[in-house]
Amino acid sequence: MRADLIDIQVEDRGEEVEISLYGILGEYQLSAVREKLEMLVRGPGVFFFVNLQNARFTTDAYRALFLEILNLVKQQKATLILIFENDELRAYFERYKNIFEIYRSREEYRKSGLSKQVHLVGLHYEKRSISLSPGFAVSVALFLIGWAITLFVIVVGQGREITDKQAQITALESQKARYIREIDRLESAIGPMRKLGVVQDTTLLSSFGAIQDWVTYLEYLEKNRREK
Amino acid sequence: MxxxxxxxxxxxxxxxxxxxxxxxxxxxxxxxxxxxxxxxxxxxxxxxxxxxxxxxxxxxxxxxxxxxxxxxxxxxxxxxxxxxxxxxxxxxxxxxxxxxxxxxxxxxxxxxxxxxxxxxxxxxxxxxxxxxxxxxxxxxxxxxxxxxxxxxxxxxxxxxxxxxxxxxxxxxxxxxxxxxxxxxxxxxxxxxxxxxxxxxxxxxxxxxxxxxxxxxxxxxxxxxxxxxxxxxxxxxxxxxxxxxxxxxxxGRNLGLPSTARTCRELLIRRPEINLHHKTFLNLYRRGRSVLSGKKWLEFCRALLPAMAPLFFRDLFNRSGMRSMMVRKRSNRLLITASQVLDNLTGFSGLRVDVCDYLLRGKKILFCENPESSYLLDCRLGGALRAWNYKGAKMNLVNSWRDDGEPSFAFLDCLLPNVDFTPVKLEQMLYDRKHLLADPYDYRILRSESGTEILLDEEQGFDSVERKALFRIKKVFTFQGDAAKFTVSYAIDNLAYVNTKGFFGTILELGLLSRGDVNKVLIDGNNVKWNMMEPLLYPDGQSLEIRDEKGGCVFRMAFDRPTSIFVGSIFGATSSAAPQAFQGIRVFPFWNAPFNMLDRKAFKISVSVTKR
Incomplete structure (x- = not known):
């Protein structure tokens, strides 16, 4: 029974599938490994991790097998990642290191997402970088420093002005409060006299108190004359 | 001293x-x-x-x-x-x-x-x-x-x-x-x-x-x-x-005969002790490969109690593994350690491990999700050797056989077409006659609905008057997040002769305990089984066994009317009388007349939940 030849472990987490192979894998086990790997990568999954940390290959045929598996996985629009960290396997896959994605662990592959981006951005800037002559570089530096100092002085000056304005506002507000208190005191002083009817506001009772324009004034005059 | x-x-x-x-x-x-x-x-x-x-x-x-x-x-x-x-x-x-x-x-x-x-x-x-x-x-x-x-x-x-x-x-x-x-x-x-x-x-x-x-x-x-x-x-x-x-x-006081030269003899003589030992080693190896530092020590704290000598003695009366109570305790400790390991590694989904789990030179399948784990022996009729329900911390395949054979679940057999009483049927099941237990080839099929273990092989049937050959496809479908699975059978008669018989599957479960009654329900009705006499129920479509002490409910549902046998398993005590309750035997079966080149299909859904 071919299935009896190999130790294999499958850990299925939906999108992530880890297939681990164990033991010494030679020519005799090749067909069993091929059968199992082809069978397992055909199912659902986006990332297929093949953990080879505990496997040893005694024939070169497995490199070709993994290339076939890689093609199979790519047809399914998924990713194949080889997991191991020993030098022997690194040497075994040396020739195909640019074809396979090889990581030391699943965690390392997960973390590699950010570092990959950073690496790409680094390359981008590296390609666009420009070189300057020392004199020009010094004058640019002096200009930038002078510009920074000017900005600093302006900011400091504005800050001082703002402080003065705030002090004035505070003084005016306290003055306003004092006047309000004074008015309140005066109003309270004349309160009892107003109740007795002694104090009358004559400002609005004056003949022309409510008249603001000529038309109204003329109407007022005419009305007065008619009454008389 | x-x-x-x-x-x-x-x-x-x-x-x-x-x-x-x-x-x-x-x-x-x-x-x-x-x-x-x-x-x-x-x-x-x-x-x-x-x-x-x-x-x-x-x-x-x-x-x-x-x-x-x-x-x-x-x-x-x-x-x-x-x-x-x-x-x-x-x-x-x-x-x-x-x-x-x-x-x-x-x-x-x-x-x-x-x-x-x-x-x-x-x-x-x-x-x-x-x-x-x-x-x-x-x-x-x-x-x-x-x-x-x-x-x-x-x-x-x-x-x-x-x-x-x-x-x-x-x-x-x-x-x-x-x-x-x-x-x-x-x-x-x-x-x-x-x-x-x-x-x-x-x-x-x-x-x-x-x-x-x-x-x-x-x-x-x-x-x-x-x-x-x-x-x-x-x-x-x-x-x-x-x-x-x-x-x-x-050593001494281990239940070994005087001829034994080493304590390892226990592992060969008693499959229950061997299973405990190998489950322990499996957990150890998995923990060792993925944990280190404080996490490793935390895991060891949960694992070390399972090394106690109590679980390595072939003795009665709570002194060794012949006692169901001791076996339950052993399972509890191992499942607790397994849960600690799951938590420390953030395990989720379903794992299928094809390895020599029992270190007997045979590769078998160990399937595990966060709710349960199964040890599937594809070399012995595709039967379950262990069935751990993590919710109640128990192994359901936990009965004991005095003949030194391990207990199984889903061990298939085809009984000849004879008239039998429940007692006679119980004897046949105890003797494990007419088993369909040849080695299967396996395939692991992953799909959106779960992972299928497809077992496919020819199985011979041999009785006094007839020989037959069947091709059986037995499929276990496991899910990544629940303690339930289905077992489906497709049986083709490969012989050019008609064969009559009763096809069924044996489950030797370590459920219930002596003194508990009225815990078996068939089609929702309490059958009031007294746990002494075997019970045979015709045409049931569901079976429910409530283990109040173990804290779990075991359910089986069938896709067609099924005859259901339920009987107790008794073992020898220290006084040699076979009175020690060692679990229950469940045998759902169907009358299956196989005409030549005929195909029959059956399906069983199984689930375990907390009480």
């Missing part, structure tokens, strides 16, 4: 500790008795919880005055040769540290209540700073090629490590324990030339008997004017009696 391994009485630990303190008080009040004592970690822990400072001071004084010597060993008193080296060291160091912390004692001698010994232990013990180790006299006699009494101590050198071997006289110990008047003449044969004989006694684990035991011991020493000393003192005072080149001891 006194020893107490509380493994049989974990429930009464506090009561035992209180009485043990009383007993030690009796011993220390006698001025004539000096002895060595071994207590395992949980016992010392219980002692420190109940002891008053004055009593502990008294014990510490006795240790410093040489009246009492505490021996070291494994924290849970395991049989060390059965386990990986780093766990052996961990057990020894844990016990040593605890002894030092609680009693301020630094053990000089190593003791294991099972008295097992295998080559390679000298190195471990030397590294754990032990001077001498106690072993059975029979093992030393074997090593020396002698049958005469052996006393004193011997050196054993192994791979550059040296340890002093001190034989313990079982004959003398037995004579004194049984009040045999010939004890004095037996002792004399050991004590020639100024040597000492080491006698050892088990402190009873019944709390009410402990103080009385110490009283009798003191009385024996005082009445007979026996000169006693601690083992360490005796070893230091005596000259060596010689050297041993090879030592092996199968």
């Amino acid at each position: 006194l020893q107490m391994s509380p493994s049989t009485s974990y429930e009464n630990l506090e009561a035992i500790a209180r009485n043990l303190l009383e007993g030690l008080n009796v011993l220390l009040n006698s001025e004539q008795l000096k002895c060595s004592i071994f207590l395992d970690g949980p016992m010392i822990e219980a002692l420190s919880n109940v002891a008053k400072p004055l009593m502990f001071g008294k014990i510490q004084n006795a240790i410093s005055n040489g009246v009492l010597e505490f021996l070291g060993g494994g924290y849970y008193d395991p049989m060390l040769p059965l386990f990986p080296e780093d766990l052996q060291m961990m057990q020894l160091e844990l016990h040593r540290d605890y002894l030092k912390k609680v009693l301020g004692a630094e053990p000089q001698g190593y003791f294991n209540s099972s008295l097992v010994w295998e080559p390679g232990m000298a190195d471990i013990l030397e590294r754990s700073r032990f001077d001498y180790a106690l072993v059975t006299e029979a093992a030393v006699q074997d090593a020396l090629g002698r049958s005469t009494p052996v006393s004193g101590w011997f050196t054993l050198e192994d791979r550059g490590s040296l340890i002093r071997i001190v034989p313990v006289s079982e004959t003398l110990s037995k004579a004194i324990a049984e009040d045999n008047l010939a004890w004095r003449s037996i002792a004399e044969s050991y004590c020639r030339g100024g040597k000492s004989a080491i006698a050892f006694f088990d402190i009873p684990s019944e709390p009410t008997e402990i103080v009385d035991f110490f009283g009798r011991l003191v009385d024996f020493v005082e009445t007979n004017e026996v000169q006693t000393r601690t083992v360490g003192f005796a070893v230091d005072q005596l000259e060596t009696s010689g050297s041993i080149s090879f030592l092996v001891s199968a």
Whole structure:
């Protein structure tokens, strides 16, 4: 029974599938490994991790097998990642290191997402970088420093002005409060006299108190004359 | 030398500790008795919880005055040769540290209540700073090629490590324990030339008997004017009696026959003990490969109790794995450790592991999700060898067979077309006749709905009057997040003859316990099964077994009307009568007349939930 030849472990987490192979894998086990790997990568999954940390290959045929598996996985629009960290396997896959994605662990592959981006951005800037002559570089530096100092002085000056304005506002507000208190005191002083009817506001009772324009004034005059 | 391994009485630990303190008080009040004592970690822990400072001071004084010597060993008193080296060291160091912390004692001698010994232990013990180790006299006699009494101590050198071997006289110990008047003449044969004989006694684990035991011991020493000393003192005072080149001891009190040479014999003789051991090793290997530092130690804390000798004894009455209670406890410990490992590794989804799980040279499938795990033996009819439900921390395939065969679930058989009564059917199922248990080839098929294990092979059927050949496709469909699965069968008759029979599948479950009744429901109706007589129910479509004590509900649903057999499994007791309840046997089956080149299909859905 071919299935009896190999130790294999499958850990299925939906999108992530880890297939681990164990033991010494030679020519005799090749067909069993091929059968199992082809069978397992055909199912659902986006990332297929093949953990080879505990496997040893005694024939070169497995490199070709993994290339076939890689093609199979790519047809399914998924990713194949080889997991191991020993030098022997690194040497075994040396020739195909640019074809396979090889990581030391699943965690390392997960973390590699950010570092990959950073690496790409680094390359981008590296390609666009420009070189300057020392004199020009010094004058640019002096200009930038002078510009920074000017900005600093302006900011400091504005800050001082703002402080003065705030002090004035505070003084005016306290003055306003004092006047309000004074008015309140005066109003309270004349309160009892107003109740007795002694104090009358004559400002609005004056003949022309409510008249603001000529038309109204003329109407007022005419009305007065008619009454008389 | 006194020893107490509380493994049989974990429930009464506090009561035992209180009485043990009383007993030690009796011993220390006698001025004539000096002895060595071994207590395992949980016992010392219980002692420190109940002891008053004055009593502990008294014990510490006795240790410093040489009246009492505490021996070291494994924290849970395991049989060390059965386990990986780093766990052996961990057990020894844990016990040593605890002894030092609680009693301020630094053990000089190593003791294991099972008295097992295998080559390679000298190195471990030397590294754990032990001077001498106690072993059975029979093992030393074997090593020396002698049958005469052996006393004193011997050196054993192994791979550059040296340890002093001190034989313990079982004959003398037995004579004194049984009040045999010939004890004095037996002792004399050991004590020639100024040597000492080491006698050892088990402190009873019944709390009410402990103080009385110490009283009798003191009385024996005082009445007979026996000169006693601690083992360490005796070893230091005596000259060596010689050297041993090879030592092996199968131990004592393990349920092994006298012909057994090593404690490993237990693993071969009893599949339940072997399963416990291999599950332990599987967890250890998985934990070792993915954990380190504090996480590894946390996992070990959960794993170490499963090394206790209780789970490696072929004994009755709560003393070994023949007791269903002990098996349930063993499963609880292992499943707890597995859950700790799941949590520490953030395990989710479904894992299928094809490996030689039982280390028997056969690859089998171990499937696991966070809710349950299954051990599927595709080389034996695609039957489940273990079925762990993590919710209730129990293995459902937990019954016991006196014939030494393992229990199974989903072990298929085709019974011949004869008229049988429930009792006759029970006998046929017990005898496991007409099984369809040839090896299957397997395929693992992953799909959106779950993972299928497809077992596909030809299976022969052989009865007195007929032979037949079937091609059976048996498919287990597991899910990544639930304790439920389906088993479906497609059976093709490959022969050009008609075959009549009853196709069914045997489940030997460690559910229910004696005294519980009315827990079996078929099609929602309580069938009021009395657990004594086997039950046969025709045309049921669902079966529910409620295990109130175990805390789980087991359900099976069938895709067509099914005959359901339910019967108890009884095993032998210590008095040899087959009365010990060892689980229940469930056998759903269908009348299946196979015409030539005919196909029949059946499907069973199974689930386990908490009560």
